[in-house]
Amino acid sequence: MSVQSKVIVVYHSGYGHTQVLAEAVLQGALDVGADAELMSVATLDDVNWDKLAAADALIFGSPTYMGSASAPFKAFMDASSKIWMERGWVDKVAGAFTVSASRSGDKLGTLTQLSVFAAQHGMIWVGLDLMPGNNSSKGSEDDLNRLGSTLGVMAQANADEGPEVVPPTADKDTAKALGGRIAKVAASLTLVSEAA
Numbered sequence: 401m402s403v404q405s406k407v408i409v410v411y412h413s414g415y416g417h418t419q420v421l422a423e424a425v426l427q428g429a430l431d432v433g434a435d436a437e438l439m440s441v442a443t444l445d446d447v448n449w450d451k452l453a454a455a456d457a458l459i460f461g462s463p464t465y466m467g468s469a470s471a472p473f474k475a476f477m478d479a480s481s482k483i484w485m486e487r488g489w490v491d492k493v494a495g496a497f498t499v500s501a502s503r504s505g506d507k508l509g510t511l512t513q514l515s516v517f518a519a520q521h522g523m524i525w526v527g528l529d530l531m532p533g534n535n536s537s538k539g540s541e542d543d544l545n546r547l548g549s550t551l552g553v554m555a556q557a558n559a560d561e562g563p564e565v566v567p568p569t570a571d572k573d574t575a576k577a578l579g580g581r582i583a584k585v586a587a588s589l590t591l592v593s594e595a596a
């Protein structure tokens with residue numbers, strides 16, 4: 401029996417690279433039958449809190465700026481403190497993705513920040529189940545999870561190339577995998593809670 405989960409990909413993108421990843425995460429969720437949509441948090445006026453409240457899963461996406469989430473995404477995080485007070489997102493599924501110019505670029509700082517954010521809200525964190533790619537003599541830049549992340553999706557986009565070129569297909573496919581995984585986990589949790 402399959403259940404359609406409601407997934408929202410909540411993101412900020414200053415220059416379009418995170419947006420490309422958000423679209424890939426969305427596609428991954430749609431591919432497994434989820435009712436999924438994007439929500440930009442570029443300004444707090446863009447945030448539809450009622451829609452977020454109705455979702456089964458929220459997948460957070462921010463570029464890595466100065467080793468952490470971007471200021472607009474942080475503004476969204478801070479604005480969610482009202483929801484935190486009401487325990488409004490408890491037991492929703494959460495996951496995250498980020499992109500930076502450098503291969504490390506301190507992206508782990510961003511994913512850690514977003515996982516703590518989800519934990520504060522009592523959400524259920526889902527990371528990547530993909531093995532690390534490109535870490536042996538047989539590996540390549542085309543491998544899924546080429547940057548070897550587990551907490552969430554890490555992508556890399558050369559600083560002098562636009563979002564029509566980078567991040568590369570391997571990173572977009574990794575983002576798709578996270579979208580699909582989270583949509584499926586959210587659907588199974590919905591089944592469990594309906595049966596209880």
Ligand SMILES: Cc1cc2nc3c(=O)[nH]c(=O)nc-3n(C[C@H](O)[C@H](O)[C@H](O)COP(=O)(O)O)c2cc1C
Pocket residue numbers: 412413414415416417418419463464465466467468499500501502503504505506557559
């Ligand atoms: C203010 C600012 C800070 C940045 N800090 C980092 C950083 O800490 N590490 C890194 O590798 N790249 C850094 N970058 C590069 C961005 O992470 C990279 O260009 C990313 O693809 C931007 O995503 P966006 O197009 O969605 O905004 C920074 C860029 C800006 C504008």
